[in-house]
Amino acid sequence: MNAARTFATAGRVLRQLSHDPRSIALLLLMPSLLVGLFAWLFNDQPGAFDQFGGPILALFPFILMFVITSVTTLRERRSGTLERLMTTPLGKADFIAGYALAFGLAAIVQAIVTVGFAVLVCGLEVTGPIWQLGLVAVLDALLGTGLGLLASAFARTEFQAVQFMPVLVFPQILLGGLLMPRDQMPDALHAISDWLPLSYAVDAVNAVAAGDEGWDLGKPLVVIAGVTILALGLAALTLRRRTP
Known part of the structure; x- marks a missing residue:
């Protein structure tokens, strides 16, 4: 892996993203709007938002980045951009x-906006430091x-990329501890949840x-960092130049 080529790829992705107002709005504003809707939903139940608001902050960025990354990467492959890039010294x-770096920077901005909105506007209270x-x-x-990068390697269309959500995302939502504490689940489901990275996000x-x-x-x-690195490594190994 070459640092210069990685940064060049990240810069290209960020420039493309800067010319797509809808994607920027989806990345930066949608999580805050969903958090605000959730806070409004529990407005008449004191303490409910403090209990569930934190896990929601772990859920929405995960889902949105999965969708945007998988669809954007697949679009580059289907359009032939990736195949042209692979004829240069750029490696998988x-x-x-480069994609991880670009969307990682976007994730930092997204986190600042979303957490700031949840704490300052919606009144989310946590005992630990806000930066954590x-x-x-x-x-x-x-x-x-x-x-999302890993899922894009196995999809042929944007619709197929979104279809990976029931496989990779929805089970984690159900078993990650958001709807029910994991220690109260049946033993078999608790054991499965131990292998789901979103469980550790909620923890x-x-x-x-x-x-x-x-x-x-x-x-x-x-655990979250380790799974992320593993997913990125597998994505690099399984990345295809073009969609058959």
Whole structure:
């Protein structure tokens, strides 16, 4: 992997993104709007938003980055852009790393906007530092980016890329601890949830909300980062130049 080619790829993606107002709005504004809607929904139930608002911050960036990354990467392959790029010294790892870097920067901005909106406008209260909540949101967005890049390698159309959501995203929502604490699930489902990265995203948010420190917070963050790196590595290995 070459750093110069990686940064060049990231710059190209960011320039393309800057000329797409709808994608920018989806990345930066939609998570805040969804968080605001969620806060409004529980407005008459004191404490409910503080309980569920944190996990929601882990969920929305993950889903949006998964969709945007998988569809955008697939579009580059179907349009022939990726095949033309592969005729240059650019390698698959450079391409994947460049995309991860570009969307990682977008994820940082997204996290700042979303967490700021949740805390300052919606009144979300957590015991731990706010920057830790932002860190979890960034890692979750990067996790969605990594899985989105991996899913794009196995899809032939944008519709197929979106169809991976029931396989890779929905089970994690159901078993990740958002709807029910994982320790209250049947043993078999609890065991499955231990292998789902979004479970650790919810654990990390809950740890920040409770003010936990040390390994209680560090373990889920390490797992999320490890799965993200693994997904990016597999995406680089399985990336195809074009769609048959």
